[in-house]
Each structure stands twice: as C-alpha cells, then as structure tokens.
Amino acid sequence: MMAVADTPARKAGWSVLNIVVILYALVPVLWITSLSFKTTATVTDGNFVPREWTVANYQGIFATSEFTRALGNSIGIALIATTLAVVIGTMAAYAIARLTFPGKKLLIGVSLLIAMFPQISLVSPLFEIERAIGLFDTWPGLILPYITFSLPLAIYTLSAFFREIPWELEKAAKMDGATPAQAFRSVIVPLAAPGVFTTAILVFIFCWNDFLFAISLTSTEASRTVPAAISNFTGSSQFEEPTGSIAAAAVVITIPIIVFVLLFQRRIVAGLTSGAVKG
C-alpha cells in the first residue's frame, strides 16, 4: 500500500470501483439467466428482471435429445481430452523441466507455434482427413484437435509448476530409506498435484469453450457439443424464436465454469499467470 491512510472516503472510493468491476463482469451473465427464466409471453418485453418466472425453458431443453445428447458429448469429450492432454503434457513438461536433451528448444518452439495457430487453417484439412479415415462426427474426431491445441497450454503451465518443486526432497526421502516408488508417491506426487490439477482446469475450460471445431467436425447428435447444438436450436414452431431455450442452454453450460471459478479462483489465477512475466 502507498503511504496513505485508509480513510472512510478512500474505502468508499474503492467500494464504488469494486462494484463497477463486479457489475461489468456479471451483467451479461445475469441477463442471459434472466432470459432463461422468462415465459414465452414476456421474453420480448425487454425487462432486465423477468416479470413472470418459469422453469419451462429448462424443462423444454432437458426433454429433447438434441440438448441432452449434446451435454453428454460436451462432458465426455472435454473430460477425455483433458485427461489425455494432462497426462501427455505432464510427461513432456517433466522432461522439459528436469532433463537435458537435444531438441528441447525445438519442442518448445513447436508448441509455441501451435499456440499461435489460427484454428481455421486446420479446419479444411481436418475435415477432409477425418472424413477419409472415418473420424468425422465422432468423439475422437474432436478429442484429437482439442488435445493438440491444449498441449501447449498444458506443457507450459506444468513445466512452470514443475520448476518450483524442490526435487531434492526426493533424494532426501530415499536417503531416509524410502524406495524410489515410495519417494515418488509420498513426496513428489503431493507436490506436483496442485499444478497438475490447475492445468486440468484450464484445459477443461478450453475444451468446453470450443466452437469452431465443434461446428466443423460434427454433423449429428452423435458428437455435437453444446455450443454447436445451441447455434442450431430452432423454436418449437416456425413462428417461435428459440430465445428461451438458447438462454437456458447457455446458462447450463455456464454453471460448471462458475463452480470452477468459485472453488478454484486462486489456482486459476496462479495457472494463468504462472511465470508469465516472472521469468
């Protein structure tokens, strides 16, 4: 803090600023939530708060396979992609953080390149290749690009965390009579787990978020994820706008994000900024 006393006026000033920030972040989320609880009759009244509340929109989307299948696809694909990306990323990050080998800089350079890659450049070839080898419109067809695009993030975040681990402790445990397996399990795993967990959250958010691959590499309910399904929603009749259903579906896929943010705020911030500038 600067050398200024925390006067009531200062406190009030900060409160106002904080409230502005909180409103900034929450208003669009509250608005879509409000829409999702509006009745068909009041959805176009433009009121920020619903005049009549209903859960019909939620009942509606959960009654259609269009949404429930998509939700299952989203969860399954994101979880599998996250697990694989974190496992593969952990292996590579360990090597980068702890071992000396030729080509390390090349590996870092390549993953850097992929992080900057415009996804649209891969859409046309992947569409062709996946159709040729039968991966189009399947779970693996989405999982593979998700792993690829989250690997740079995973490797980067994990190796930043791994560098902070005091690896000498492993040696110390062995000297105290622990077997290599014991030393690894009881010393290294607990130290590495928070970094791995943080990385998993970031990777999951990335996979959960994707839209371009999801609409390009899927064509049916077999593998369409929620963001792609929402953009395809149509009203229950041709005269009805699907506003309520879309809003409800948008809220449903926002819930996991809010839960993550509330539970793991500190970890997410640490992961995002891990060594971004500390050098």
Added chain:
Amino acid sequence: MTTTEVPARFPVDTPDTDGKRRSEGARAERRLAAMLCAPAVIVMVAVTAYPIGYAIWLSLLRYDLRFPEQSQFVGLDNYVAVLTDQYWWSAFTVTIAITVISVAIELVLGLALALVMHRTIMGRGTVRTVVLIPYGIVTVAAAFSWQYAWTPETGYLAGLLPDGSAPLTEQIPALAIVVLAEVWKTTPFMALLLLAGLALVPDDLLRAAQVDGAGPWQRLTKVILPMMKPAILVALLFRTLDAFRVFDNIYVLTRGNNGTGSVSILGYDNLFGAFNLGIGSAISILTFVCVAIIAFLFVKGFGAAAPGADAERR
C-alpha cells in the same frame, strides 16, 4: 495461451552429473526424455504439421465438394481468385479493425482492472473471482447474451437506442457490438497477465518516486509502465494473435452479414457454405500467413524486449 513466453521458463543449464558416468548418464537421460516427449510430439505433428501441409495442397486444387470428380490442380489460381476478390479485402479490413480496436481498448481497460485488483484495499478475493467469469464463460453463451441484449424489443440495451434501430443489422454498430463482446470476455485475461507484471513493481520504488514529488500519473507513466513492459508485450502479442482469429462472437452475433465477417468467417463460409475446399483452404493458408507475419513483426519490432528475451537475461 500464455505459451507466448515459453522460452523464458525452461532451464537450459545441465544438471550436475558425475564426470565419469556423464556420457552414459546423459544417454540414458536422452532416452528417457525422448520417451516422455514422444506422445506430445506425435500428436502435435499429426494434428497440425501434416494437415497444414495437406491444406497447402488443397489450396492448389480446384476442389468443389459438390463436384469432387472435377477436381484438378490449378496452381496458384485460388490465391489469385481470393486476393483479387473484394470479399477477402473486406473481411481482412474488418479483422484488422476488430483486432486493433479491441486490443487497444483491452490494454487500457485491462491495465485499469489490474490496478484495481492490485491496489484495492477491500474485497480483493471477490473482485478476482468475479473477473474470472468472463474469462471462463463459453464464448457462444456470452455472445447470445449480447445478441439478445441488442435485439429490438427483447433486449434491455436495445431499448436505450432510438426506436426502429436494429444495431446488429448495420455494419458499424454491429462491429461495435462484436468489439464490445470481445473486450468484455478477454479484458480479465489481459488484466491477469498485467497483474503479474504489476506485482513485480517494487513498492519502495513507488514510494521513492512519491517522495521525490511524482504524482499518480507520473508514477504510472514513468515508473510502473516501463517496469511492466515485458508483461505488456506478452499480453499484447497473445491477444493480438487471438483477436485476429475472431470467429465465435461474429458467428453468433451477425453470422458475418452486412460486411461484418472476419477472415475466419470467410474461410468457414467458403468451406461449409459454398463447399469450396480449394478456395476455403487458400483463405485458411492466407490467414495462417497473416498470423505468422504478426508474430514475426512483434518479435522483430520489439527486439531485445520481445517476450522471453528479457526474462532469459535475468
């Protein structure tokens, strides 16, 4: 994501090894490293290097998915067709405009947000938690929120405009909403990256500047910003490349209509609207080249101050 600074984070020094066993140990270490890195390398090469090569090949073909039997090699014709077409240049201009304007606003807002998060004397945890919501929320979900907010009758924001205006159907207002949606979602990420840089500015230095009579503005421009330069460059590089790929928000908000399509939208439309794989691939490759040029200019233009270079010296 934050990978832009990768080189700075990895140790390049050799761990201590016993002199005699060095070569044997080093060989074993290399083998282990190769095994550990192999899966990552294989996946990354298989899903990016090979397809990008294939995309280059596709971009040299006349290839319409509706008439696959008429495919033939046409050399650079697709590129000529794209580069002499007004749609490409319109999409290119739109993309550059969105990128420059949204990144500029994000930098200023992100800096303000970072200062609030860094200096606030109360509710720091709450503020940091709340700003993560725009970062984490699914872009498509947020885009629908903005779309309905600006839809006449339905939206609370559309009601603020004069009667009869439909901002999402006019080029400039629609692009302004796209920028708004982009800025809202990505400013928190920018702010978090800047916050990490802000944490490196020593309080002592600020106090010393204050004692020497520097006002708040001078402290910001003469002390804080210069010290944050590496963090600012990382954030700018990352966000510029990301903004250039803008797709989700435009797709939901305007579908690229009324001159609001970005290069990614144009590529998508050629692939899945017109089923023209040749032209679509040429657009994809051109987008890739643009991104490479932007990255190159950043690294070249900032020289020693480029992300990584600075931190490596420390």
